[in-house]
Amino acid sequence: MSKISKERKITYYIGIGTGVVGFLLFISFFFSFVSSMRTFEPPSFLPPVIGIVLIIAGSFIASIGAHGAAGSGLVLDPEQAREDLKPFNEAKGGMINDVISNIDAIGNITKPQDQKEVIKVKCRECGALNDEDAKFCKSCGKEL
Ligand SMILES: [Zn+2]
Known part of the structure; x- marks a missing residue:
């Protein structure tokens, strides 16, 4: 039943891995920046730029893998994430209902009174x- 798309799964984890590497590159820039303040040498801005690019590329790659996994009905991390988001979405729907009921309440308050x-x-x-x-x-x- 559950056909595991290995490519998508691998794609997802490659994306996550790329994002992590990008994040580490980005973070390492701050350490090199601090050390450059002591040595009075201008810090290299290339690592953080590469880091940001890797984070963006990684999240993009991961989302491709995630969409594939969701389509196959496979329980993978993004599928679990969507399941986790479900109560949030329902809460959001509840909030909208609250807002609508509040608007109704306001309508009742502002309704022209029969009072002469x-x-x-x-x-x-x-x-x-x-x-x-x-x-x-x-x-x-x-x-x-
Ligand atoms: Zn009088």
């Missing part, structure tokens, strides 16, 4: 605010 605007009548004597339909001031008792 209350009109108040100001008393000419004392200035107290009375209801529109009030005949007498609730504060001083004067006729409005």
